[in-house]
Amino acid sequence: MTPAVETYATLAEAARAMASGDGVYLAGGTLLMRAVNAGEVPRRIIRTTDRTLREIAPVGDAVRIGAGVTMVELLQNRELAFLHAAARQVGGPQIRAMGTVGGNLFAPHPYGDLAVALLALGARVVMAGQAGARPLADLLRDRARTGLVAAIECPRPRDxxxxxxxxxxxxxxxxxxxxxxxxxxxxxxxxxxxxxxxxxxxxxxxxxxxxxxxxxxxxxxxxxxxxxxxxxxxxxxxxxxxxxxxxxxxxxxxxxxxxxxxxxxxxx
Ligand SMILES: Cc1cc2nc3c(=O)[nH]c(=O)nc-3n(C[C@H](O)[C@H](O)[C@H](O)COP(=O)(O)OP(=O)(O)OC[C@H]3O[C@@H](n4cnc5c(N)ncnc54)[C@H](O)[C@@H]3O)c2cc1C
Incomplete structure (x- = not known):
């Protein structure tokens, strides 16, 4: 079976497309495309080119990191130096070039090294189409059919x-x-x-x-x-x-x- 690949201009449209339940979201694809190549083919693959997913911006004492920011982009940002030790540990250069912050939250055992650092820092998750942010700890307790993560808000360590x-x-x-x-x-x-x-x-x-x-x-x-x-x-x-x-x-x-x-x- 060949999946239908649907590309949306905005996160909101992608989130609506996901709501029907038979689509799988594609971020960097380091895990998803490996599964597809191994024969686990979903009916629909949903992606978005929304640029807000790649943004990194301060929010008070925290920093908001778009879910589509890759490990390499995170490592290039000095404001995120406190996360570099974890991001550097995610796979090899190809994985870090493609793998995203959002995808890391959904990576199965034994993966999720960046998510460990974010959890320790008390990060919160902004879901597409939902107001406010919820604790990352809640999302990690039940990751199935959770919706589309738009961004992570991570408090900076005081020192x-x-x-x-x-x-x-x-x-x-x-x-x-x-x-x-x-x-x-x-x-x-x-x-x-x-x-x-x-x-x-x-x-x-x-x-x-x-x-x-x-x-x-x-x-x-x-x-x-x-x-x-x-x-x-x-x-x-x-x-x-x-x-x-x-x-x-x-x-x-x-x-x-x-x-x-x-x-x-x-x-x-
Ligand atoms: C060879 C190899 C080595 C690896 N080594 C490591 C490692 O050392 N440490 C580590 O932590 N990980 C590792 N990984 C796992 C993976 O590459 C990373 O965790 C990466 O960050 C996943 O991000 P991605 O964008 O590629 O996810 P994808 O493959 O695109 O997606 C993975 C899953 O997350 C879901 N998803 C992605 N983004 C969102 C979103 N915004 N909202 C909702 N759901 C979403 C997708 O639908 C999919 O189910 C490795 C993988 C491979 C293949």
């Missing part, structure tokens, strides 16, 4: 020291994640206020490590707090097994890698 990202893979530099970790630990008077820790490859989609967040909240980022966070890192999380690592292995090493990331943030 470079308060945010860290680490990806652990077996193949360097382009391997998929055994685990990836984003940690946002803003500090007031030396105490962590609003700790957010996100894991990638530890579930079907990126998720928050709530027990580690609780262990860090209100604490100084010192050796004792780091050890406590590492010890509970995988609490309440049931990671998948795949060809890269078993569920048991991910549970065992996630705390070790979280500790290493937090230690590097403690050193500054």
């Amino acid at each position: 470079a020291r308060s945010f860290g990202f680490l990806k652990v893979s077996r193949v360097h530099p382009r391997g998929a994640s055994v685990v990836s970790i984003g940690a946002h630990l803003p500090r007031e008077g030396g105490r962590i206020r609003g700790a957010r820790i996100a894991f990638g490859a530890m579930g079907a989609a990126p998720l928050q490590a709530s027990a580690a967040e609780r262990a860090l909240e209100g604490q100084a980022l010192d050796a004792a707090a780091i050890a406590r966070a590492g010890a509970v890192a995988a609490q309440g999380i049931d990671p998948p097994s795949d060809s890269l690592a078993s569920s048991w292995y991910r549970r065992e090493v996630s705390g070790v890698h979280l500790r290493r990331l937090l230690e590097s943030m403690e050193r500054g």
